[in-house]
Amino acid sequence: MNQLGRARRKGLQGLLLAALPWGWLAWSSAQAQRMNSGQLLSLEDMLQPVVKCAPILQKDVTLLAPILADNGTLVPVQVQVQSPMTAQDHVTHIYLLSQRNPVTQVAVFGLGPWNAKADISTRIRLAGTQDLVALARLSNGEFRYQKMEIIVTESACVDAS
Amino acid sequence: MSLARVQWPDKMAAGDVVKIRVLIQHPMDTGYLQDFTGKLVPRNVIRMLTCTLGGQEVFRVEPSSGISANPFFEFYVRATATAEFKMNWVDDKGVRGELAQLFKV
Numbered sequence: 001m002n003q004l005g006r007a008r009r010k011g012l013q014g015l016l017l018a019a020l021p022w023g024w025l026a027w028s029s030a031q032a033q034r035m036n037s038g039q040l041l042s043l044e045d046m047l048q049p050v051v052k053c054a055p056i057l058q059k060d061v062t063l064l065a066p067i068l069a070d071n072g073t074l075v076p077v078q079v080q081v082q083s084p085m086t087a088q089d090h091v092t093h094i095y096l097l098s099q100r101n102p103v104t105q106v107a108v109f110g111l112g113p114w115n116a117k118a119d120i121s122t123r124i125r126l127a128g129t130q131d132l133v134a135l136a137r138l139s140n141g142e143f144r145y146q147k148m149e150i151i152v153t154e155s156a157c158v159d160a161s
Numbered sequence: 162m163s164l165a166r167v168q169w170p171d172k173m174a175a176g177d178v179v180k181i182r183v184l185i186q187h188p189m190d191t192g193y194l195q196d197f198t199g200k201l202v203p204r205n206v207i208r209m210l211t212c213t214l215g216g217q218e219v220f221r222v223e224p225s226s227g228i229s230a231n232p233f234f235e236f237y238v239r240a241t242a243t244a245e246f247k248m249n250w251v252d253d254k255g256v257r258g259e260l261a262q263l264f265k266v
Binding site: 108114 | 178191193194214217218219220221222223224225226227228229230232233234235236237238239
């Protein structure tokens with residue numbers, strides 16, 4: 001083997017070595033991105049794990065949130081449920097469900113007759129434009145829900161989506 | 162170090178329905194974001210937050226990574242008598258937080 005051939009082989013080896021970590025980086029970022037936030041769940045898929053076979057109606061719940069949220073990492077949300085909040089008839093749980101987030105169930109709130117008013121607010125993260133569902137479980141086992149589309153200009157999951 | 166803050170109206174009468182605002186200082190890392198070196202930041206969110214008023218649980222939240230950093234919650238409660246308001250929370254690292262304040266009616 002002549003001088004040129006040997007130098008060429010060295011160069012090729014160097015290239016191969018340089019290529020290795022990049023391949024690994026690409027693989028690890030692909031791992032990081034393995035989340036189901038790309039697809040939008042249907043309303044059925046969002047409600048089914050919580051509601052099971054209980055009766056459900058779209059009424060009595062008010063969902064207050066901005067129609068256009070500039071920053072997906074901080075979206076103020078308020079949920080009001082029209083309920084007398086007595087010992088016989090009250091709201092036991094309020095669920096916040098997101099259509100596109102990697103974790104569908106954003107939060108669960110536990111309430112009772114001592115609250116006197118089924119009204120909660122918080123700040124949530126949203127991974128892109130999607131429907132947000134507020135689901136309330138009543139003390140008699142029934143469910144009430146309301147949904148709202150929120151347009152998000154900047155997603156909360158920038159690295160991974 | 163004050164990690165949490167709770168707020169309610171200064172003056173209230175027995176029977177009033179008052180708004181309670183809760184703010185906790187917590188990063189709420191989702192587990193999906195990377196740091197400057199490209200390494201994933203492990204998930205660390207508050208798993209459970211409970212508020213009790215005189216021993217009676219009045220509010221409970223089970224947040225996920227979908228709640229913003231420095232979580233903020235608002236809820237209502239009927240003020241009946243002066244009692245101690247206590248708040249407890251625990252995160253994924255097992256770090257427990259606690260706040261106690263006198264709820265004066």
